[in-house]
Amino acid sequence: MSADPVLLGYVDRLSVAAGEEIRLMVSATADYQVELLRLVHGVDDARGPGVRQEVVDLPIGARKGRVQPLASGSYLRAPAHAALDVDAFTVTAWIMPTLPANGEPRAIVARRDLGERRGWALGLTGDDHLAVWAGPGDAPVAVTDRPIPVGRWTFVAAAFGPDGVTLTQVPTPEWPVGSWRASARREGPVEYDAAGVEPLVAAWRGGGSAESQFDDRAAAHFNGRIDRPALYAGAATPEALATADPDRFGLPELVRWRPGQSPHGTRVPDDGPHALHAETVNTPSRGVPGANWTGGEIDFRLAPGEYDALHFHDDDLTDAGWDASVVLRLPAALRSGVYAFRLRAGEDELRVPFFVRPARGSSTERVAVLIPTFTYLAYAGSHSSIEKVGPEGLDYPVTPQHVWAAEHKLCSLYDLHRDGSGCYYASRLRPLTTLTPDYSGPFGLWNLSADLCLIDWLEHEGIGYDVVCDDDLHTEGVAALSEYDVVLTGSHPEYYTGAMLDAHESYLAAGGRMMYLGGNGFYWVTGVAPDQPHVIEIRRGHTGTRGWEVPPGETHLSTTGEAGGLWRHRGRAPQRHVGVGFTSQGGRGHGRPYHAAPGSRDERAAFALAGVDGPIDADALVGHGAAGMEIDRADPALGTPPHTLVLAVADGFPDNFQHAIEEVLTANSRQSAGVEPRVRADMVLLEYPFGGAVFSTGSIAWCTALGLEKYANPVAKVTGNVLRRFLDPAPFDRPQEQR
Incomplete structure (x- = not known):
């Protein structure tokens, strides 16, 4: 990968009225100067009038260079709750990976914090096998012996109890019969305490510091669809897990996220007893068919129970979450037009455009x-x-x-x-x-x-x-x-x-x-x-x-x-x-x-x-x-x-x-x-x-x-x-x- 550019930037809004405030976010490998330009013509072509722009006399000045990282990848984040801190529990989901793991672990449902070296996670290994991570170690404590297929739905589950952990994967639909069905068992006590750790879907918490408004420590991003992720109190038996039907487990529901029940916006409702509603980060795709989609409806509003999936991507990004480098209140008399912040660091230059309307309520x-x-x-x-x-x-x-x-x-x-x-x-x-x-x-x-x-x-x-x-x-x-x-x-x-x-x-x-x-x-x-x-x-x-x-x-x-x-x-x-x-x-x-x-x-x-x-x-x-x-x-x-x-x-x-x-x-x-x-x-x-x-x-x-x-x-x-x-x-x- 090539080196980062010297200058990168964006503004918090493209349309701003005269007299209002605009924020400029910058990532820079060197110190830089900032000034405001009014843009008229942008290109130097011999056939046209050439570059035409003028400097607006506003004091902005120099800024120290600071590199701000991207926090790409979509996931769900729900609040931590004491009701989830039980001695035994079962985690389930239907998943459809859309990309091989490519040597990196991929989280499905997790209450794991690598920075604190504790918690647990259900996910995929770097070679696409279903696995459970628990406690301070980096290696999974249980792994199935067959990879999860890409592009097909699979029911996955893990039951945690004082005597060990059981893993199960069942293709949905299961054809050819038994071809990818697999299970694994880790006998003996496993350290999976996650008190105070928020549940994530399609990621887990990595290490390092969080410098933005978002949790930019999220890691192990899953590529693919996850349908109805849920947690239940108590460890389901291997026989119950093999049914691939949580309703037959006979266990109390702790949390079950149902994207199809509220398909718009960032909120993903929990229909469990504790209302632990989740929020999306970086906008995973909603309104996508889940594991039980029949094709009878193509409008998710008409069959919400068949649209309980989200499609996550490790390159989703709808808010970089950078800190503002410049906060500028525009003059109330500033003429409407096309403007840009011009950033200059030595020979490097970047213009970040925005558009100024007349003051509110006027033309x-x-x-x-x-x-x-x-x-x-x-x-x-x-x-x-x-x-x-x-x-x-x-x-x-x-x-x-x-x-x-x-x-x-x-x-x-x-x-x-x-x-x-x-x-x-x-x-x-x-x-x-x-x-x-x-x-x-x-x-x-x-x-x-x-x-x-x-x-x-x-x-x-x-x-x-x-x-x-x-x-x-x-x-x-x-x-x-x-x-x-x-x-x-x-x-x-x-x-x-x-x-x-x-x-x-x-x-x-x-x-x-x-x-x-x-x-x-x-x-x-x-x-x-x-x-x-x-x-x-x-x-x-x-x-x-x-x-x-x-x-x-x-x-x-x-x-x-x-x-x-x-x-x-x-x-x-x-x-x-x-x-x-x-x-x-x-x-x-x-x-x-x-x-x-x-x-x-x-x-x-x-x-x-x-x-x-x-x-x-x-x-x-x-x-x-x-x-x-x-x-x-x-x-x-x-x-x-x-x-x-x-x-x-x-x-x-x-x-x-x-x-x-x-x-x-x-x-x-x-x-x-x-x-x-x-x-x-x-x-x-x-x-x-x-x-x-x-x-x-x-x-x-x-x-x-x-x-x-x-x-x-x-x-x-x-x-x-x-x-x-x-x-x-x-x-x-x-x-x-x-x-």
């Missing part, structure tokens, strides 16, 4: 830029390309922070966990190594670096703007937008909650005006954890352009219970409210110009292309064309309103651009632009009641062309035409026949 401009922070989170730290790199190396720039994130498996929603399962959750409370103003990924500028091209153009044009983030839109609904005459999206507003779509529709229905200046927008159903607003969730379902898909029975979001996947399959295709929706992805394929369509000659749209003769194009910083990377089209069958005007069309894309997979019903080779007419980008205008309107470009590349040729290009011209008309209070009227 300062008529235009709002809607910053797609949920999309930023979804992509943050993406490292699949780094992991798959061949001997020729990467053909795009990476930083030490990117490599560090890949090595530590800080998963984006496009990555796989170490066990090969898809990453369902993303969090802002960890280093977001690709969320930087100069990030250029496999396809060029991406997310923030692309959206700063829009910020830069607004600054150049002298058009005032406030910023509003996805976090604000989800929490506040339409109130986050209602004070603005015009709302501009970024280049790629892909991840949307239902509350955010509701806010869009309410804003437009009340006469608001929106310019959708991106592509592949409003695509994935996204959830936000009510008790963890820093965490978003997706379940990619079984169609759509995706990096992975969920296993059977896992299509519903654990944070909200709603069906995941694409919004179009929930009846909310983006064509319904912005006129266009995703149709093709082209990767590094060369983009294309738009050409005026008959709709541009309609008097309702005469302003849009005014002063533009010929193609609408520019050598965009993504895709080298006005329409590029990912593109959208109008489609009445998917909800494009009948009065929508198609102003311009980009077509003739190279074969890199293939028709969206969700619309390909049978396998064939006729999905490229040359033979599939739906592979095109449509620029549209549609009016809403009370003077509202939407202008959509349907291209991720669009914003990255705005600053080219010193801002004197057709993309900038059309954008300016539309924005100035949208700022004109004169109402838009739909055709008489559409009213």
Whole structure:
């Protein structure tokens, strides 16, 4: 593993209002300086305006370097209780490992503290055998002679008593009969006192000091699923253990955790007599089928008893838990916009962005830029390309922070966990190594670096703007937008909650005006954890352009219970409210110009292309064309309103651009632009009641062309035409026949 970068950092929230406090967490191998920047344009490309940023005169100054470790790995933690301190007890669970132990012990249920050298644990040895650890020793006191299979459910149990310990494993279902059934016995007294030690599931307490708000001493993380872990008073007999049915043990229940009974949030209820409810740490996957899932229901809310499992990963991380290095109260008069803490240690520099809204309850401009922070989170730290790199190396720039994130498996929603399962959750409370103003990924500028091209153009044009983030839109609904005459999206507003779509529709229905200046927008159903607003969730379902898909029975979001996947399959295709929706992805394929369509000659749209003769194009910083990377089209069958005007069309894309997979019903080779007419980008205008309107470009590349040729290009011209008309209070009227 490579050395840690000199500088790593993150902020406690991405959206903060002027006058409020923001906290910066830093891990640094050297002393460093901190200052505040206002960001305008992030990349130094000869085709564009270059890096544009300014220092904000606020005293922050120097900080001492301090390395803060990551505490990755999910587990359950429950309170210690005297009722658990019995002379004899039995521990049970159903488990499905999803990764071999790889030479390291893996805990299933434990009250073990290596720092104090006491307690007990049921777990797997480094070669996947069921084992019990007890007392001060490092070696297990009992081990079965057959390994637990990966990818299959097994009932496991251990009975502790004054005369010894009995271990049992029974495959569920047991087929072939007896093939992995095994037991082991340790005769004689075993030291397993654990008074005061909290029970953990999927980990045990290691050694060392706990320096953060979380127990970062957790170790022996389990990879896989654990269903209904429980403790019973008394030692079950070997015959009872062999039934693999705790209800037949005849023992009083001490604790039994039932994730399916309360499937949302961090709390895992205990249905035992002492209500020792557990809390999740680092967000193991919830809403996943357990050992007794029949397949009769795929919504965990309808069969909670079949969804009593959690899927744990040793690389889960939704809160790094670092201490704050800087706590800064922003000036109440600080202008809304995109900001960053700049950290500098010698020649090393890191910019950690965040977004400043106007002071609470106010708006300062008529235009709002809607910053797609949920999309930023979804992509943050993406490292699949780094992991798959061949001997020729990467053909795009990476930083030490990117490599560090890949090595530590800080998963984006496009990555796989170490066990090969898809990453369902993303969090802002960890280093977001690709969320930087100069990030250029496999396809060029991406997310923030692309959206700063829009910020830069607004600054150049002298058009005032406030910023509003996805976090604000989800929490506040339409109130986050209602004070603005015009709302501009970024280049790629892909991840949307239902509350955010509701806010869009309410804003437009009340006469608001929106310019959708991106592509592949409003695509994935996204959830936000009510008790963890820093965490978003997706379940990619079984169609759509995706990096992975969920296993059977896992299509519903654990944070909200709603069906995941694409919004179009929930009846909310983006064509319904912005006129266009995703149709093709082209990767590094060369983009294309738009050409005026008959709709541009309609008097309702005469302003849009005014002063533009010929193609609408520019050598965009993504895709080298006005329409590029990912593109959208109008489609009445998917909800494009009948009065929508198609102003311009980009077509003739190279074969890199293939028709969206969700619309390909049978396998064939006729999905490229040359033979599939739906592979095109449509620029549209549609009016809403009370003077509202939407202008959509349907291209991720669009914003990255705005600053080219010193801002004197057709993309900038059309954008300016539309924005100035949208700022004109004169109402838009739909055709008489559409009213």
